[in-house]
Amino acid sequence: MSKNKHPETIALHGGDYRSDPATTAVAVPLYRTTSYQFNDTDHAANLFALKEFGNIYTRIMNPTNDVLEKRVAALEGGLAAVTVGSGQAASTFAIMNVCQSGDNFVSSTDLYGGTVNLFTHTLKKLGIECRYADPSDPSNFEKLIDEKTRCFYAETLPNPYLRVFPIKEVSDIGRKHNIPLIMDNTAAPVICKPLEHGAAVVVHSLTKFIGGHGTVIGGCLVDGGNFDWTKDPKRQPLFNEPDASYGGAQWGVVVPQLTGANVSYAVRARVVLLRDLGAPLAPDNAWGIIQGLETVPLRMKQHCSNAEKAVAFLQKHKNVDRVIYPTLHKGEIGERSKKYMKGGNGALIGIEVKGGVEAGKKFIESLKMFYHVANIGDARSLAIHPATTTHSQLTEEELLAAGVTPGYVRLSIGIEHSDDIIADLDQALGASGKPSLKAVS
Ligand code: PLP
Numbered sequence: 001m002s003k004n005k006h007p008e009t010i011a012l013h014g015g016d017y018r019s020d021p022a023t024t025a026v027a028v029p030l031y032r033t034t035s036y037q038f039n040d041t042d043h044a045a046n047l048f049a050l051k052e053f054g055n056i057y058t059r060i061m062n063p064t065n066d067v068l069e070k071r072v073a074a075l076e077g078g079l080a081a082v083t084v085g086s087g088q089a090a091s092t093f094a095i096m097n098v099c100q101s102g103d104n105f106v107s108s109t110d111l112y113g114g115t116v117n118l119f120t121h122t123l124k125k126l127g128i129e130c131r132y133a134d135p136s137d138p139s140n141f142e143k144l145i146d147e148k149t150r151c152f153y154a155e156t157l158p159n160p161y162l163r164v165f166p167i168k169e170v171s172d173i174g175r176k177h178n179i180p181l182i183m184d185n186t187a188a189p190v191i192c193k194p195l196e197h198g199a200a201v202v203v204h205s206l207t208k209f210i211g212g213h214g215t216v217i218g219g220c221l222v223d224g225g226n227f228d229w230t231k232d233p234k235r236q237p238l239f240n241e242p243d244a245s246y247g248g249a250q251w252g253v254v255v256p257q258l259t260g261a262n263v264s265y266a267v268r269a270r271v272v273l274l275r276d277l278g279a280p281l282a283p284d285n286a287w288g289i290i291q292g293l294e295t296v297p298l299r300m301k302q303h304c305s306n307a308e309k310a311v312a313f314l315q316k317h318k319n320v321d322r323v324i325y326p327t328l329h330k331g332e333i334g335e336r337s338k339k340y341m342k343g344g345n346g347a348l349i350g351i352e353v354k355g356g357v358e359a360g361k362k363f364i365e366s367l368k369m370f371y372h373v374a375n376i377g378d379a380r381s382l383a384i385h386p387a388t389t390t391h392s393q394l395t396e397e398e399l400l401a402a403g404v405t406p407g408y409v410r411l412s413i414g415i416e417h418s419d420d421i422i423a424d425l426d427q428a429l430g431a432s433g434k435p436s437l438k439a440v441s
Contacts, residue, residue, distance in 0.1 A: 002074035007190045007297040007343075015070030030287040031063045049247070050258055050271065058283065060274050065286040071293055072210070072220050076185070076202045077195045079225030080266035082274065083218060083281035087186060087205020090219030091115050091153075092123075093277070094182050094203045097221075097269045098150040098238060101127030105151045106144045108135045108165060109401055110158035113391040115184070116398060119153075132401075136333060138169035142177075150236065151180050156194055156340070157187040159376075159410055160350045160386060161403040162326050164192075164336040171198030178232035180265075187376065190300045191343030200227035201265060206281075208377025209347070212292035212299055216285045223266035239264055246272065299379060302415040304344025309418040310411070310425065314351055319359075319429045321407075324350030348376060349411040353429070356407040360385055363409060366428035369420060370411070381414035381421055 002014040020029050036055035038044035046052040055061055065083045073081035084090050099105055107119055109132045119130035131149075133140035141152055152174045154165045171181040180200030185192060186208050194202050204210060206218035229252035233240035239252030251272075255264040274280055281289075307325070314323045326337040326345045337345055353359040364372050370381045374390050384390060391404045413421060 005074075007075055010071065010074045011294050011297050014074035015067040017067045017070070028064060028067045028287065028290050031283055033062075033283075034058045050249075050254075050267075053259070059278055059280050060270055062280075062283045062286065064283040064290070065281055068206075068281075068286045068290050068293065069220065071290070072204065072206075073222050075190065075293075075296075076222045077193050077224075078202060078222035079261055080263040081220050081222045082266050082269045083206070083220045083286060084274070085219065085279040085281055085285075086217045087184075087203070087207055087219040088114055088118065089279040090203045090205065090221050091118060091184065093269050093273050093279075094201060094221055095119075095123060095128065095151070095153065096277070097265060097273060098180070098236065099123075099128045100238060103127075103148050103150050104129040104131055104146070105153060106131045106133050106141050106149060107152070108133060108154035108158070110135055110161055110163060110165070110403070111155060112158070112184070112186075113386070113394055113404075115155075117393060120398075135163065135165055135170070138166045138173060141170050142173045145177055145179065147234070149177070149179055150238075151182050153182045153184070155184040155187065156192050157326065157346050157348065159187070159348050160324065160408055162324050162346075162348055162350060163329055163333050164326050164340050166336055167194050167197040167199055167340055171200075174200075178228070178235045180227045187346055187348060188341065190297045191304065191346065192340050193342075195222070195224040195226065197340060198226075200224050206289045206293075208375070209300065209303070210293050210296050210377075211289045212296055212377065212379055214373075214375060214378040214380065216288040216292075218281045218285050218289050220281075221266065221269055223263050223269075225262040227262075227265070229262075229264050239268070243272065245276070299415050300344060300347075303347035303413060306415065306418045306421055307345070307347050307349055307413040310413050310421055311349055313422045313425065314349065317426075317429055319354045320351050321354050322350075322352040347413045349413060351409050351411065352405065352407045353409060357387075360407045360409050363428050366430075367424055368427065369416070369424040370428075376410075376412040378412065379415050381416060381424070382412040384410050386410055 002010045047054050069081040107130050131144040174181045182201040183194035183199040184203045186205040189209050202222040204220045229236050229239035242248035251264045251268040255267045311325045314320050353363045370383045373382050386404045
């Protein structure tokens, strides 16, 4: 159903779901169950031995989650997906599915602050080392590889810099060394498809644009099905060495044999990581996210067009020192937005309000329609001061490396009418000066 279809259609009809097989219900039903009745003992044994695929237990799979997984996979152009309890769990699983103690991976420096904490501190305590590469020069990734490097990791549209990541350039480097590129595409669903540019895996916080209404936390890993996990067995031991926890399965070998598809990454994440670490997405939350997913292509168009209008307004505003948006970067970095952002340049905007920290704080407190929250991707417009909130656990050095200056304010532009968004920005900026709506041409 999803093949050759457009995102607007996939979001509503994708995921091999036409109607509920048991009831013919058209809307995806919410299956609130922990377990599933086996047909007989052979059926149960076959499911556990992966000789047959089917429902066993909701920590590992659920029919509501299954529709969401298939739809997100189809939207990204991937082969399979696994949902988890949050975007943060998705990033954790993404790395733990390829790295074990003693291994390392190379990540872009442009990252969400929570991911920096996970990579720099928590994974380090588990013996997994993150090496940071500045993505302004893709060759920085190659310089950090050694024989224990298992993957590359980056965000498509990371704030605060909002520099679009050089997906193909870094993926090409990785593929030379049989290293998969994992892309966090949270900020750019529909408008960028990292798998088309060579990424092997896509990670989403479903909490943001896909859920879209600020109601549900969730995450997802999408297996692109485009990476050969067995080509260099020493490079990917978790997919080639026998897994003692699963009857000696060599995941890179056995999954294509059993399924006829290159979905080893997704299957291992499900049957090993979800089995052992837990953190499944609750079916209620999967159902909530499906409601958002069905309109995400429409919403992304409105987010992007509103953001462009807001950027034009802010750029001319006398109380704004600097506007950060993907298309405003000069040279090669600016060109990347044309190359990769096919459906728009996203909803996120960074601004430096004239007058530094105090003016930035005053601006946020003066907003009447924008919500002051630690979130992005809500249908409503949002604003935050990262240095004192989302990025506050980073050291001064980490803050600067992440591009979070003291006066920086992050805006996540919603889908309200653009005139109302601009009017709210205008009156709030007026609180720190005397700008005028006439600034918009
Ligand atoms: N990735 C990005 C780019 C994010 O912005 C966030 C949260 O803000 C996450 C991952 C983590 O997602 P969650 O809050 O769903 O755990």
